[in-house]
Amino acid sequence: MSSENSVGVVAPQRARFYDPLLLRSGAEMPGFELVFETYGQLNRARSNAVLVCHALSGSHHVAGRYADDVDNVGWWDNLVGPGKPLDIKKFFVVGVNNLGGCYGSTGPLSINPATGKRYGADFPLVTVEDWVAAQGRLADHLGVETWAAVIGGSLGGMQALEWSLQFPERVRHAMVIASAPKLSAQNIAFNEVARQAILSDPDFHAGYYADHGVVPTRGLRLARMVGHITYLSDAQMAEKFGRQLRHGEHKFSYDVDFEIESYLRYQGNKFASFFDANTYLMTTKALDYFDPAYEFDGNLAAALARARASFFVASFSTDWRFSPARSREIVFALLHNRLRVVYAEIESTAGHDSFLLDDDHYHALLRAYLENIAV
């Protein structure tokens, strides 16, 4: 990306919410803070706001860079900027770190006012519905009555879908990318392995590791490694790594033999160095629990009947985490309700991670859709 169509230097902002939030679990979240970023200007009609929802490891830092950390580029910087598909000359774009996150919003690493210590395991389990409820507070704070669009990939797409259900009148376009209406047993199984890796790490200390001055690095590292396998396609792994040897020969030891091992260890170590284990656990549970059809005897069409938004749904051919078939479930349920839907199955070798990449066809579709949104 050339710097001329970057949003440039950005800075996070914070908003504090004083009213307690009743969570889906029945627990009550007292006052909380959300950290967020905005790009572009809210127009006078307040009709051009777009909310970007993040996935498992994402944050409020969607685009641009920080003055004091110039290498820290936003995770969807290829999408958001002046002249980019999500064009900040037209839109006022908002990124927010979800409640329970570990990038600055109130979460397990925050101080629990009831104890004066970090929440740790006392932080309540939050769900996709709770995140959207909290994002609703942020919309109020920003003076956004109705989003022109709510957009997200993967778990972010679930939030976009949930916005259309929890606040049908407050979102005109829901853009649900590389997502699913609920996890499959296999999806849950992978999450459970990741959780057990963290929960069984002796440094986890039942979630109160911060009180012990340690971090369950081993567990987080394994969780990220297994996650990474599901983000990439078999074909892409074959192309990128194949059976390439790191040292040109078999080592007959448990050091790195194959490049794919080196890659996974690197990704695992990097992630474990900054991500919070309680946030990870909670986020996998939010994924597992998400199922709008749950209250409708599994009938997704009935669950989506209350939506009023127009929808953009996209999936990627080699995504085996949330395959195109999962997006089609959403599309069928929307069409059943005679809602407007644009749906694209995009050829891509990059698996689930495709939604983050700067693919010409994908970005052209997003651009075309976003250009057609009236503000």
Add this chain to the structure above:
Amino acid sequence: MSSENSVGVVAPQRARFYDPLLLRSGAEMPGFELVFETYGQLNRARSNAVLVCHALSGSHHVAGRYADDVDNVGWWDNLVGPGKPLDIKKFFVVGVNNLGGCYGSTGPLSINPATGKRYGADFPLVTVEDWVAAQGRLADHLGVETWAAVIGGSLGGMQALEWSLQFPERVRHAMVIASAPKLSAQNIAFNEVARQAILSDPDFHAGYYADHGVVPTRGLRLARMVGHITYLSDAQMAEKFGRQLRHGEHKFSYDVDFEIESYLRYQGNKFASFFDANTYLMTTKALDYFDPAYEFDGNLAAALARARASFFVASFSTDWRFSPARSREIVFALLHNRLRVVYAEIESTAGHDSFLLDDDHYHALLRAYLENIAV
């Protein structure tokens, strides 16, 4: 299975081999023992012997039950017995626990004669080639010059293939089921996660856990959980577990919510209670390293040119660990060499584990092929 076509009560036997075995790694295995079982009678022409090779968690206990442990039924009991597809009225069937195993053959839990302590991490890494070399010693011991067939599923299939390459004149039929000519990057990636789970378990003690009186249970448990996901198909998991809740409601905790979590934890705990971690590590490496084409610039046809056996190759439609495409690679390479091949892609919902199951179509194919083998 009715008891009338069971092999009945069986007992393991042991054979000791005194000549050192030079391993592929360059290390030398001094004298070693293999534990094995036999079913049926070797005929006078010694032409009816069939070797059954086991996969990752299998053993020499292929069929029948033990007098003092009647619930411990052999892992391929549905296949092997009088009147069963691998009919012991016709064949003399041999099951063997591989070198480095943890069911009685010399392995990491054995006493290292050099130190008087358990080998642990000092046990050399053995490969598929080494297993087959050791099985060759067992064939000599049993007076079997030529196997009527060598058969195996998954990693067992790799051994059957390797037999046809290492001892071309000593195997008349190689039966390679649910297997692959080498692991993909994704296959290696899953193995690497399993290894890292074990290696990073504080109870692993660099492989010398026996000296510390502990077992890396956490790591083994995680390794088995992630393995199990790859043994089952997405479709079968959906059918068997779907999103069924264990307690009829979301618990908003990290206890079991979904049945699939309960299943994985059970499988992980069970496995970790009896399997040896060093054997597990070594076996995943044997899988990763297996690649007959490695010495032939990746040309599998060239690698298989020295085979003289007839081949039975089978794959299962929903096996995503070793998909039908992987079996077809073997078939194409065999056909290129004008070798006789029977190949079947079998419809099955059960994923990789299909090779262990009593499917009518699958067993009818095996029966037909085995009936045609002259003894």
